[in-house]
Amino acid sequence: MQASLVDVEVSVGGGLPRTVIVGLPDAALSEARSRCRAAISSSGFEWPQHLVTINLSPASLPKSGTHFDLGIVGGILAAHGSVAQGRLDDAVLMGEVGLDGSVRSTRGVLPAVLEAARAGIGHVVVPMEQVREARLVEGITVHGVGTVRELAAVLRGEQVPERLPDVVPIGTVRREPDLADVAGQDEARWAVEIAAAGAHHLSLSGPPGVGKTLLAERLPGILPDLSSGEALEVAAIRSLSGLYVDGVLPRRPPYSAPHHSASVAALVGGGSSIARPGAISLAHRGVLFLDEVPEFSPTVLEALRIPLEKGYVELARSRAATRYPARFQLVVAANPCPCGYHGLAGRTCTCPPNAVRRYRDRLSGPILDRIDMQQTLRPMNQSYLRKAMRRASEPSAAVAARVAEARARQLHRLAGLGYLTNAEVPGPVLRHELPSPQGIDLVDTAVTRGLLSARGVDKVVRIAWTLADLAGSAVPRTQDIRAALAMRRGEDVAEVRCG
Ligand SMILES: [Zn+2]
Known part of the structure; x- marks a missing residue:
């Protein structure tokens, strides 16, 4: 989330022709040598027939990934005299190069450009596909390049035509699922409204098919819009996860629903050398939904305890410790027993008695401790359901208006104390x-x-x-x-x- 600027220094000359990268690179970064060399040659430039030393400083900072390629290529082109040095002094370059000289997108462009702008850098060069993402940051000139040749043109001060991908801006057009689609279950709808109004963690239980998932999916739709600061955080996490970030800040709270087979790494974040964000960070400022929560492994659930308390997750890996924000509203859903029909009139539970108890016990512990509200959903009988289908259910917009009003009252009451919602x-x-x-x-x-x-x-x-x-x-x-x-x-x- 917090980028660090790295200086790429290239020295050409003296010694037998070979290339050395120094400054704590990892294996992927060491391969930059071969990638950059092929990319430069196939773009019609010459790779220096001398000793090439590439230094990434500060040397103390562990470096990982392929996004240094573009900086290295720029440095080589300047050191070898193919382009003038000038432009590079005031530019941050970020992107991976292919052997054919193409420039490919990379993770973390948004936080990197934020840092470059903060440091007062004038120009940033990013892969063409990520121009919109980079332009979310104000006060810095963004250049998109699709090839090494285009990079050389930008460094010569020439204009490169922009070929931006055609996209529908997700942030504005995407339709969130609406509460109007849920028939009946008035009491559970009310619980979801209260959870939204006070940002309370919620548990929904009931047999399969009563609408637990339908309701959970509709919670983000009744939450207030994100502030610009929150939206930037959400976009930065998407960027670091390698997900597409378009030119519109995501104003709606995100929704993340990992499957119960998810590993600890998938849920809270992980990776070999430097950890990537997990499902809980993708739910930051939004909703994390755990369906069939007793089926999650106890280790996975235990890993949620500290993020739920602190609002962030710390991941220590071999090369670096990372901290990702993870302030989310938790919704969990559970069946009454493994087969789903325990205690239900007209259905027979086929689970052994012990299994029912064990299943329920799995819900206790760290997670249940954090849940504020518990709501049981019952199947609706046919005549009631027919009645419910006939009258229109209240749409999300109407509920969202009440939620917004309740949030405004909290803000007014709690402002002096430094909190936003009752749950905090x-x-x-x-x-x-x-x-x-x-x-x-x-x-x-x-x-x-x-x-x-x-x-x-x-x-x-x-x-x-x-x-x-x-x-x-x-x-x-x-x-x-x-x-x-x-x-x-x-x-x-x-x-x-x-x-
Ligand atoms: Zn059962």
């Missing part, structure tokens, strides 16, 4: 800095009766605040506390809501 407010602040909710004695009673853990108390109060924000009430009312208690414990809230 730490227990002590909740207890001592904010007014006490009405009916708080209900919570005390639940603790005394052993129905709620001490940790659960703060979660209940946070949810109650969100309910108050959605209702436009200045403090949580007794009915908010009652509903929050039910949601925390995964009870039926239908009658509570009506009462």
